[in-house]
Amino acid sequence: MEPQIIKFYQTGSFAVGNRLLDDSQRSVQADMRRSNSLNSGHRACQGCGEALGARYAIDAAMQATKNQLIAVNATGCLEVFSTPYPETSWQLPWIHSLFGNAAAVATGVAAAMRVKGREEVRVIAQGGDGGTTDIGFGCLSGMFERNDDVLYICYDNEGYMNTGVQRSSATPPAARTSTTATLGADPGNVFGQGKFVPAIAMAHEIPYVATASVAYLRDLEAKVHRAMSLRGARYLHIFVPCPLGWGAASEDTIRLARLVVETGLFPLFEAEHGEVTGRYHIRNRVPVEEYLKLQKRYAHLFGKRPAVDTIGRIQAMADRNIRRYGLLGEEA
Amino acid sequence: MLKQTEGSHAVAEAVALCRPEVICAYPISPQTHIVEALGEMVKGGDLARCEFINVESEFAAMSVAIGASAAGARTYTATASQGLLFMAEAVYNAAGLGLPIVMTDANRAIGAPINIWNDHSDALSMRDSGWIQLFAETNQEALDLHIIAFRLAEELSLPVMVCMDGFILTHAYERVDMPAQAQVDRYLPAYEPRQVLDPRDPVSIGAMVGPEAFSEVRYLAHAKQLQALDRIPVLAAEFAAIFGRESGGLVHPYRTEDAETIVVAMGSVMGTIKDVVDEMRAGGAAIGALGICSYRPAPLAAIRAAVEGAKRVVVVEKSLAVGLGGILATDVRMAMSGLHLHGYTVIAGLGGRPILKSSLHRLFERAGRDDLEHVTFLDLNWDVVNRVLDRERAVRRSGSIAENVLRDVGVTSTPGV
Numbered sequence: 176m177e178p179q180i181i182k183f184y185q186t187g188s189f190a191v192g193n194r195l196l197d198d199s200q201r202s203v204q205a206d207m208r209r210s211n212s213l214n215s216g217h218r219a220c221q222g223c224g225e226a227l228g229a230r231y232a233i234d235a236a237m238q239a240t241k242n243q244l245i246a247v248n249a250t251g252c253l254e255v256f257s258t259p260y261p262e263t264s265w266q267l268p269w270i271h272s273l274f275g276n277a278a279a280v281a282t283g284v285a286a287a288m289r290v291k292g293r294e295e296v297r298v299i300a301q302g303g304d305g306g307t308t309d310i311g312f313g314c315l316s317g318m319f320e321r322n323d324d325v326l327y328i329c330y331d332n333e334g335y336m337n338t339g340v341q342r343s344s345a346t347p348p349a350a351r352t353s354t355t356a357t358l359g360a361d362p363g364n365v366f367g368q369g370k371f372v373p374a375i376a377m378a379h380e381i382p383y384v385a386t387a388s389v390a391y392l393r394d395l396e397a398k399v400h401r402a403m404s405l406r407g408a409r410y411l412h413i414f415v416p417c418p419l420g421w422g423a424a425s426e427d428t429i430r431l432a433r434l435v436v437e438t439g440l441f442p443l444f445e446a447e448h449g450e451v452t453g454r455y456h457i458r459n460r461v462p463v464e465e466y467l468k469l470q471k472r473y474a475h476l477f478g479k480r481p482a483v484d485t486i487g488r489i490q491a492m493a494d495r496n497i498r499r500y501g502l503l504g505e506e507a
Numbered sequence: 508m509l510k511q512t513e514g515s516h517a518v519a520e521a522v523a524l525c526r527p528e529v530i531c532a533y534p535i536s537p538q539t540h541i542v543e544a545l546g547e548m549v550k551g552g553d554l555a556r557c558e559f560i561n562v563e564s565e566f567a568a569m570s571v572a573i574g575a576s577a578a579g580a581r582t583y584t585a586t587a588s589q590g591l592l593f594m595a596e597a598v599y600n601a602a603g604l605g606l607p608i609v610m611t612d613a614n615r616a617i618g619a620p621i622n623i624w625n626d627h628s629d630a631l632s633m634r635d636s637g638w639i640q641l642f643a644e645t646n647q648e649a650l651d652l653h654i655i656a657f658r659l660a661e662e663l664s665l666p667v668m669v670c671m672d673g674f675i676l677t678h679a680y681e682r683v684d685m686p687a688q689a690q691v692d693r694y695l696p697a698y699e700p701r702q703v704l705d706p707r708d709p710v711s712i713g714a715m716v717g718p719e720a721f722s723e724v725r726y727l728a729h730a731k732q733l734q735a736l737d738r739i740p741v742l743a744a745e746f747a748a749i750f751g752r753e754s755g756g757l758v759h760p761y762r763t764e765d766a767e768t769i770v771v772a773m774g775s776v777m778g779t780i781k782d783v784v785d786e787m788r789a790g791g792a793a794i795g796a797l798g799i800c801s802y803r804p805a806p807l808a809a810i811r812a813a814v815e816g817a818k819r820v821v822v823v824e825k826s827l828a829v830g831l832g833g834i835l836a837t838d839v840r841m842a843m844s845g846l847h848l849h850g851y852t853v854i855a856g857l858g859g860r861p862i863l864k865s866s867l868h869r870l871f872e873r874a875g876r877d878d879l880e881h882v883t884f885l886d887l888n889w890d891v892v893n894r895v896l897d898r899e900r901a902v903r904r905s906g907s908i909a910e911n912v913l914r915d916v917g918v919t920s921t922p923g924v
């Protein structure tokens with residue numbers, strides 16, 4: 176009889192403390208020796224995807240570097256909720272300078288470490304989507320272009336949350352923010368604007384670019400590990416739901432972070448030197464409505480007369496991603 | 508060692524002697540020759556153990572400097588004019604974080620209209636940023652001030668801006684005495700940061716501070732500047748002991764002892780002013796001058812002590828507080844409060860307008876007769892100004908002021924910049 180491959184769905188699954196796995200394959204978060212880099216007691220909202228993303232990413236980077244890590248933080252929710260004077264949640268050397276300069280400050284830290292012959296000390300810069308795709312974009316592109324030895328992590332919650340949920344260039348079409356009201360002929364954010372920075376990062380042909388979502392913990396951690404195994408400019412763009420800004424239930428953070436991937440709205444992939452080297456294949460494709468209707472920022476699409484056209488345009492975006500990044504695997 | 512060299516090169520060599528570890532730069536006239544020279548020294552291996560980073564903007568230059576300095580590296584950058592404004596947010600941040608970055612400001616005007624020539628508007632726009640700001644009178648002092656600046660910055664954990672007049676100093680070839688490495692090493696110990704980003708001892712730097720402690724933090728920034736007031740003369744004296752010449756300090760009085768008229772100014776124009784003082788002294792006038800080296804911290808007591816015995820003070824400044832008058836003059840007035848002296852403000856040398864000895868001569872003579880407006884614009888072409896004002900009264904669409912003025916003075920094109 177032909178040997179049969181038995182799929183244990185727990186293997187590589189969403190579970191944190193998966194005991195079916197070998198120790199070396201278990202999540203950093205399942206390890207009692209994890210660094211708890213972003214310690215408990217901070218002031219993020221309940222169910223904050225950004226807090227989760229930062230904890231996963233930095234703990235993984237700490238593990239990968241044997242705790243030889245320095246973090247630079249842009250202004251934004253993560254900075255504000257983690258360091259209200261005189262408290263700090265950070266268990267690693269950490270600096271906040273400005274909103275738009277995290278990438279450049281990190282370049283400076285990396286230069287200092289190099290000149291001092293302490294190349295084992297690695298540098299991470301991190302910021303929200305606003306701090307990354309808008310105001311910090313010049314510094315980010317400069318850091319990429321010079322191939323400075325920095326891993327930049329963008330926590331994308333699709334808006335300026337810290338200042339009260341305004342639109343950023345990462346806000347998706349139709350979404351309501353406090354500056355894209357659900358009024359007029361095209362309520363919410365308009366179609367045909369915005370940018371997808373992972374693709375722009377790839378255009379810099381830097382050693383590593385990846386996207387991740389907080390629903391796929393082990394995938395996220397593996398990407399951080401891969402990033403830390405390389406030198407030069409690296410970029411990780413993590414999708415992090417914001418219950419407050421999106422009008423979503425706190426307990427739906429992981430669900431949303433999974434649905435955005437399973438709909439195709441947010442492709443998970445890796446790229447090295449400008450070429451896609453890996454992609455996450457959607458297991459269970461779902462229509463975009465399932466993702467949208469959990470969030471009040473899309474509530475105007477689901478009134479008495481559902482905005483079928485608009486939902487169709489969003490579905491088309493998901494379909495395009497699936498095509499463009501080959502997200503269905505062999506079935507595609 | 509004596510050598511004939513360009514001001515920018517002299518500064519670059521002095522910076523190199525200070526053993527900087529990270530230099531980041533973005534080009535802008537008239538700063539370019541300084542960073543070009545340093546870039547060459549790093550690339551060619553003459554300046555070892557130093558990273559030279561070509562960044563994409565001045566905002567990035569100061570931000571890279573912030574990161575490098577916070578991680579414990581001796582850090583240098585240079586800029587001017589629009590570049591200083593472009594990095595303004597990070598300039599304040601560096602001071603707030605207490606990072607001992609040294610930066611040269613090759614003083615240049617601020618547009619619009621865009622103008623590459625010298626005045627002090629750029630540096631003075633950052634006067635409240637928390638940086639120490641030192642003004643050089645000569646190329647010798649410019650290079651010396653950089654050595655003093657690193658020492659002062661690192662002692663106090665405060666950034667220091669060395670201001671030198673764009674083109675007038677940066678591009679002038681003069682004889683300077685270049686110190687030996689051993690002298691600089693004796694004067695400037697290795698950098699020992701007050702706090703540093705290091706995995707061996709993690710700290711969080713740059714936390715948010717609310718109303719409960721912000722005033723105290725700001726007061727401490729002020730207190731640091733007051734400490735600098737004490738340290739600057741001490742470091743100048745130590746400098747003189749090791750290098751054998753006077754440089755730096757708070758103020759440079761010149762023939763002020765029995766002077767009735769004291770002219771106050773900053774930077775290279777002091778040379779011209781001293782010449783005029785000498786000429787007028789020869790003619791029997793009781794006139795002296797006071798150069799301000801330390802603009803921030805403001806040496807109020809030293810200024811007061813120098814002008815106390817005079818009858819009048821004439822501040823000649825290369826800056827304009829639009830809608831008010833003088834910027835330096837306002838500080839000098841503050842130093843004079845309670846003294847019954849005449850105070851005159853003279854706005855001169857804006858955007859590279861030459862400050863002529865003959866003009867100063869006439870100006871100081873009028874001041875000596877107390878026959879001067881409170882605010883005077885030296886050598887202003889009133890014809891041109893009145894023509895613009897008349898035109899604006901007459902026609903709504905009177906056009907661009909800058910272009911109209913150029914046409915009125917008979918210039919049809921300017922060199923490309």
Ligand SMILES: Cc1ncc(C[n+]2csc(CCOP(=O)(O)OP(=O)(O)O)c2C)c(N)n1
Pocket residue numbers: 225250251252253274275302303304305306307330332334335336337338343
């Ligand atoms: C130069 C500057 N402009 C604006 C702000 C105000 N500001 C602070 S945080 C923030 C929003 C941050 O948004 P994002 O980067 O997406 O992070 P999030 O809070 O969403 O995690 C804004 C607009 C600032 N601090 N500095």
Ligand code: SF4
Pocket residue numbers: 218219220221222223224225226252256332336337416417418419420
């Ligand atoms: S507003 Fe959003 S991003 Fe900010 S702390 Fe709350 S959940 Fe997190």
Ligand SMILES: [Mg+2]
Pocket residue numbers: 303304305330331332333334335336
């Ligand atoms: Mg955001």
